Amino acid sequence: MKSITIKGSERESVGKKATKALRNAGKVPCVVYGGDKPLHFSADELAFRDLVYTPNAHTVVVDLENGEKVEAVMQDIQFHPVTDKILHIDFYQLFKDKEVTMNIPVKLIGNSPGVRNGGRLLFRKRKLAIKALPDNLPDFFDVDISKLKIGQNIAVSSLLNDDFSILHPDSTVVVQVKTARAAIVVEEEEEEEGVEGAEATAEGAAEGTEAPAADTAAESKE
Structure with a gap:
């Protein structure tokens, strides 16, 4: 997984006044848990742009002024x-050597034939929570929808991997294609119009065959 470096400064004071002063200076107060003790630091808000305002998942290297990373x-x-x-x-x-829990984004690949045939694509899970060792964290899940037809779905069961555990039931639907009701109504209306047109044509044909017969009978009497 790609990593982003955040340059920061360790916080000496963690009180409300100190925190407010940091925010007024355009900095973000942060805490790193999981070590021997919590690490309090701050960094410029712009430093988090590529970490926060993106659909991708990244790990972080906190680079402090004292040389600690x-x-x-x-x-x-x-x-x-x-x-x-x-x-x-x-x-x-x-x-x-310690597993971590993280949300990994899902990316759809290909074009669904079900959508081309009028179905509606429902992207149910745009991120999946997993548990893995840091070296086994994937950047994203690639989900191929090029064979996904109307009424079909792709579930978590098809994304299982020995490198990590997906923290959702295997039956959880990630993406599916459902029938669009509007498309069904249009098809039914077209079929009904076709039947009515055929009946009208048949009636017209029947009337057309009866009329000449009547005229012929009248002419024979004359």
Whole structure:
């Protein structure tokens, strides 16, 4: 999995006043859990742009001014309810021999024949929670929908891998193609119009064959 480096400074004070001062200075207070003790640090809000505002998953290297570097993954993030500014981020430290839980994005590959035939694509799970060792964390799940027909789905069971555990039931639907009701109505209306047109043609043909017969009988009497 790709890693992003965040340059930060260790926080000496973690009180409310110090935290408010950091935010006013355009910095984000953060905490790294999972080690011997929590690591409190702060970094410029812009430093988190490629980590937060992206659909992709990344690990993080927290590069502190004192030379210490810590590998971690983002676990939780808080935004301001009005301005959407980042208020706080929690990280979890990574260890080579310790499994970590992380949400991995799902990417769809190909074009579904079911959609081409009028079906509706439903993307049920855009991210899947997994548990794995850091070296086994995938960048994303590739889900091929090039053979997905109307009424079919792709479930978690088809994405299982020995390198990690997916924390969803095997029957969980990731993506599916359902029949579009509007398309069915249109087809039924076209069929009904076709039947009515055929009946009208048949009636017209019948009337057309009777009329000449009547005229012929009248002419023979004259």
